Ligand SMILES: Cc1cc2nc3c(=O)[nH]c(=O)nc-3n(C[C@H](O)[C@H](O)[C@H](O)COP(=O)(O)OP(=O)(O)OC[C@H]3O[C@@H](n4cnc5c(N)ncnc54)[C@H](O)[C@@H]3O)c2cc1C
C-alpha cells in the first residue's frame with residue numbers, strides 16, 4: 001500500500017513526541033525539481049526501498065531547508081555523476097566537488113534515517129517507508145537507553 | 149526568589165556581600181557562602197531569567213545576544229550566555245576534572261605557569277561540585293584523577309568503540325563524566341541522547357534553572373535582574389561600591405565584600421571601566437584548540453551510547469612532550485557530526501572524534517575597552533604550541549586507535565571555538581605575574597574575590613566549568629575559615 005502524506009501529517013507531525021518542522025505543501029512541491037538527484041543518491045547509499053514520492057519529497061525538503069542542493073553547473077555536475085557509471089567515484093577524487101558531494105550524500109542519508117520509519121522497518125526492501133517527521137527529543141534511533 | 153526591580157529602593161543600600169553574575173563562578177560561590185551566616189547578599193545579573201520552556205520556544209538561551217556585548221577585530225567567536233544562570237544555560241555539561249599535571253605545568257615541563265594550588269587542594273571541592281550537579285561518571289577515572297568521593301551518578305552507557313577501547317586501555321580510556329543525568333534526579337529528566345545539548349529538550353543537563361534556584365530563594369539573598377554592572381568604586385586597597393545600570397538609571401550600592409563573577413570578557417571590562425586596571429588585567433585571554441577527526445571502522449557499529457559524548461581518552465595527555473607541544477584530549481562522539489557513513493549497510497561504521505589541545509597563555513591576547521566602555525577582544529590566533537599538539541595527536545592517532553578495526557582516519561576541520569573563554573584575571577602566588585591570589589582575592593583590593601574561568605592560570609584541554617565551580621566553592625570555604633579565625 002502506498003500511503004499518502006496528509007497535510008495534517010506534514011504540519012502537525014506524527015505521534016509520540018515527534019515534532020514535524022512546519023512544512024508548506026507549495027514548498028514541498030517546489031523542492032521536487034531538485035529531488036531527482038537526491039532520489040538517485042538515496043537509492044544508491046541506502047539500497048532498495050519503497051516510498052511514495054510525496055514522502056520522499058518531504059525528506060528532501062527537510063534536508064534542503066538546512067542545506068540546499070546545488071544548482072547551476074554544480075548541480076549539473078552532481079546529476080551527471082549520479083547518472084553515468086563510474087561518475088560518483090570520479091567525482092569523489094576531485095577535492096572540492098568531491099568533498100561537497102560527500103557532504104550531500106551523508107546529509108541526505110542522515111535526514112532519511114532520522115525522519116522516516118526505515119530503521120524501525122529493519123531495512124526490509126518490501127516495507128513501506130513513510131516520512132515520520134523531525135524528532136526533537138531523544139532523537140538518536142541507535143542510542144541504548146536501558147537504565148544502569 | 150526575592151527579586152528587586154526598583155532602582156529607587158536599591159540606591160544607597162548597604163550589603164554585606166555584593167555578587168556580580170549568576171553563572172558557574174558566582175552561583176557556586178553563593179551556594180557555599182550560604183552555609184555560613186553570609187549576612188545580606190545582593191546579586192546583580194545583567195540578563196533576565198529565561199526558564200527551560202522559554203528557551204525551547206525561542207530556540208535561544210537568552211534574549212540578549214552575547215555577540216552584541218563585546219567587539220573583536222578577529223572573526224573567532226567567543227561564546228557565552230548573558231542571562232540568569234550564565235553558561236549553565238548553553239553548556240553541554242561535559243565535566244572532566246583537570247589533570248593533576250595541569251596545575252604544575254612550569255615545574256614539570258618548563259612552560260606556562262604553576263597554579264598556586266594543587267589538584268589535591270581542589271579535590272574535595274571537585275567532589276562537592278559533582279554532587280550538586282549530580283555528575284555521572286566512570287569510577288575507573290580515579291586512576292588518572294584520584295577522588296575521595298564516588299561519582300554521584302553511574303556512568304553513561306558506552307558505545308561499542310568505547311567498550312573496545314576501555315577493555316584494551318583501561319587506564320587511558322574512560323566513559324565521559326557529565327552533568328547530563330544518567331538517571332532522572334532532582335527534577336531533571338534522564339539524558340536520552342537528543343544530541344542538541346545547548347537547548348536540551350529533556351532538560352537533562354544541570355542548569356542553575358533546574359538545579360540551583362533554591363540559593364536565590366534564600367531570604368538573605370536579593371537578586372536584581374537586568375542590572376548591568378558598569379563599575380566598581382575603590383580606594384587604594386578595597387572596593388566600596390558597585391554601580392550598575394537598571395532600567396537606564398545608574399544605581400550605586402555599597403558593600404563589605406565584592407565577588408566578581410561576570411565572564412572572562414566582561415569581568416576584566418568592569419575592572420578596566422573602573423580604573424582598577426593593572427598590567428595583567430584583561431591579559432591572557434585563551435581557550436583550548438579543537439579539531440574534528442573521523443575514523444572509518446570495519447564491521448564495528450557506533451552510536452549505541454546513551455549520551456552525546458561517551459568516551460574520553462587520555463592516551464595523548466601527559467608526558468615530557470608538553471615541554472614542546474600541547475597535551476591532547478580525544479573525545480569519542482556518539483553523534484554523527486558529519487553525517488552517517490554513505491556506504492550501504494555500513495552507515496554506523498564510523499567514529500567521529502574531537503581532538504582538543506592545550507594552549508599556552510599569551511598576554512598579547514587580551515580584553516580592552518573601547519571609548520564607550522564596551523569590551524574589545526584582541527586575539528592573534530592559536531599558538532604553534534597548540535597547533536603542533538594537534539598535528540602530533542593526529543600522527544599518533546592510528547596507534548591510539550589500534551584496539552579498533554580502523555580502515556582510515558580523516559581530518560575533517562578545525563572547530564572555530566571551544567566556547568571556553570579563560571584567563572584574563574589570572575590566579576597566582578606572585579602579584580607580578582597574576583591578578584588574584586591562591587584564595588582568589590585580588591592582590592591589591594583585599595575585599596574583592598574574583599570567580600569564574602577568568603581566574604585560570606593556564607589552559608587545560610579539559611572543559612572548564614567543573615573546575616570553575618570547584619574553585620568557587622574552595623574560595624568561599626577559605627573565606628569562611630578566615631572569618632572564623
Ligand atoms: C555552547 C557552549 C557549550 C559549552 N559547553 C561546556 C561544557 O560542556 N563543559 C564545560 O565545562 N563548559 C562548557 N562551556 C563553557 C561554560 O559555559 C563556561 O566555562 C562557564 O560558563 C564559565 O563560568 P563563569 O562563571 O566564568 O561565566 P558564566 O557562567 O558565563 O557567568 C557569568 C555571569 O555574569 C553575568 N554578567 C556578565 N557581565 C555582567 C555585568 N556587567 N553585570 C552583571 N552581570 C554580568 C552573565 O550574565 C552571567 O550570568 C560551554 C559554553 C558554551 C557557550
Ligand code: SF4
Nearest residue numbers: 339340342343345348
Ligand atoms: S544528549 Fe540530549 S538529552 Fe542528553 S543532555 Fe544533550 S540534549 Fe539533553
